[in-house]
Amino acid sequence: MGRPVEHKLTVALAGNPNVGKSTLFNALTGLRQHTGNWPGKTVGVAQGQLDYRDTRFTLVDLPGTYSLKGTSPDEQLAGDYLQENQADCTVVVCDGSCLERSLILALEILMRCPKTVICVNLMDEAMRHGISVCPHKLSNLLEAPVVFTSAGKGEGIPALLEKIRETALQMPKLSLPCWDDPISAAEKIAGECICQNPDCDQSFRRSVDKLLVSRRVGVPFLFLVLLGIVWLTVWGANYPGLLLQSLADYGYGLLSGWATVLPGWLGGLLVDGVYAVCARVICVMLPPMAIFFPLFTALEDIGYLPRMAFLLDPVFARCGGCGKQALTLCMGLGCNAVGVMGCRIIQSPRERLNAILTNAMVPCNGRFPTLILLGSLFFTGSGSALVVAFCVALGVVGAMAVSFLLSKTLSKGEASTFCMEMPPFRRPRLGQILVRSVLDRTVFVAGRALLVAAPAGAVLWALSNTGLLKLVADFLNPVGLFLGMNGVILLAFLFCLPANELLLPVILLSITQAQSLQAVTGVGYALLGSFFTWQMALCTMVFTLFHWPCGTTLMTVYRETHSIKNTAAAFILPTAAGMLLCTLLNFFL
Amino acid sequence: MPLEMGLDKLPLGIPGQVTQMAENMPLTQRLNQFGLVPGTRICCRYRTPGGSVTAVEFRGAVVALRTRDMAAIRVEV
Structure with missing residues (x-):
């Protein structure tokens, strides 16, 4: 507190729906949202501010999207914003328990936005499902900084802020990475970085689901x-x-x-x-x-x-x-x-x-x-x-x-x-x-x-x-x-x-x-x-x-x-x- | 000898691999965005009591589809 603000940075949060993006947003801004978080164009996106060290961040919470080529109004809004490179830094929020799918969007964004931080969220959930991810391998393969968070518990937030600040203030990369087919690239990268613990049983989760959609129960x-x-x-x-x-x-x-x-x-x-x-x-x-x-x-x-x-x-x-x-x-x-x-x-x-x-x-x-x-x-x-x-x-x-x-x-x-x-x-x-x-x-x-x-x-x-x-x-x-x-x-x-x-x-x-x-x-x-x-x-x-x-x-x-x-x-x-x-x-x- | 069939015929819990998807369908485009393309490994998880909606799992995510629409997706076991 009391430190003068030297840098002002705009940071966009992008990611699939339901990966805890809003939770992360709230964990970062301390619930200082200035509009209701309604999805869509008419009301616009939620924005929030926070000061970290000598930097004032303006966070933009984009609607959840599966692809930059999405067709629904919400997805187009997110796609347009990212295509135009309006932010100083883009944070791609990924779901640690479903990394392969999240990586498809991450790769699409990495190919367009030079200053991108990959945030693998929901790590607590991934852990419960017996999934572990190697951060160094992931960072090397994606050629981008990677931070692990559990936004619900507030874990990894300071590390994320530090990485965002570092990335935004760096010189941008001269050449953007290129993957011909993001889907198969995501599959390959996920295969190399993820380790599924074979002892962790998925059958309980599945039987709860089966029970909840059954006729009798x-x-x-x-x-x-x-x-x-x-x-x-x-x-x-x-x-x-x-x-x-x-x-x-x-x-x-x-x-x-x-x-x-x-x-x-x-x-x-x-x-x-x-x-x-x-x-x-x-x-x-x-x-x-x-x-x-x-x-x-x-x-x-x-x-x-x-x-x-x-x-x-x-x-x-x-x-x-x-x-x-x-x-x-x-x-x-x-x-x-x-x-x-x-x-x-x-x-x-x-x-x-x-x-x-x-x-x-x-x-x-x-x-x-x-x-x-x-x-x-x-x-x-x-x-x-x-x-x-x-x-x-x-x-x-x-x-x-x-x-x-x-x-x-x-x-x-x-x-x-x-x-x-x-x-x-x-x-x-x-x-x-x-x-x-x-x-x-x-x-x-x-x-x-x-x-x-x-x-x-x-x-x-x-x-x-x-x-x-x-x-x-x-x-x-x-x-x-x-x-x-x-x-x-x-x-x-x-x-x-x-x-x-x-x-x-x-x-x-x-x-x-x-x-x-x-x-x-x-x-x-x-x-x-x-x-x-x-x-x-x-x-x-x-x-x-x-x-x-x-x-x-x-x-x-x-x-x-x-x-x-x-x-x-x-x-x-x-x-x-x-x-x-x-x-x-x-x-x- | 691989067995090919529509995804709607794939029994629950049996893993398969997508071989072909009907082109120019809105559902196919949507599923492509979800990461479902030919070559993706897929498994049906559970159905509604009447069987008309099925939850399928691929790339670690579960997506609900109408069983009737799933015929447009060919899989091999």
């Missing part, structure tokens, strides 16, 4: 995992939800006191409108999300998600999709906007579009409270998680049915192929899970929701205080009744366009005719029971599953597809499905 286990996640999210969100609610009430008291200095209407607008709605949205959405996303990220970290996609691919293939759609639907349980963004992992454009358009059909956890409350009109006690689980299943079936119809009509075409890497199981790193899920996902989503909830709060307040709310509800009543609901509920759904968390608050506000949301918390919920008939509750639950996606999701669909037509389709498809189902339900009940 794997399939029930998959359902248990999904049910467990939903249950933990629903049950666990109760207590922090109550705590946040009392905090919000306290804040309301304080703010109303301060607002007396403002003109009456402005105070009402800001405190009863904007604050009350924002507080409600946060109270409802934050706890389940703060539970769901770490759980989901943990599954991601362990490596269970690819097994899930593997098991579910046959089911989705029949609906014209692929197993990866199961993962994006699962992400949609947390937030549909995140799920839509996650569709980038699907290579085939046709299947990716289907997955994007149907994602909003699985309920995000902003809709869980509505489903639980309405479900509690039918079931009491611990049945609520079951109600949610049933609704999730219904949503998934709906998404699959619409995908099927789409693949037969609008997005007809060749059934595409499915190709997915199955990484070995890894021990989850708790710290990283929390940081990644809370910072990258939860805060990101909550921030977006607040952005839309604040103006919605103001409008809601203005409407309810001028009596317009009732007027609009009366106007919508015939349509609502036709769909098995009523005008008030339909109006509430319209208000859900900014955020689905608003559904119950708007209904409460309408039926109690109260001035502010804050006033209706306790008594209001008792009123709901007498407001809903069971047919109405059922139709509302169905419409909660299938209606227009929230504004954030629609914005994300537009950003991901760059097409107004597709955004409109994302709006219309679930709405049409919901209207059809509700009309049918209303007709038969």
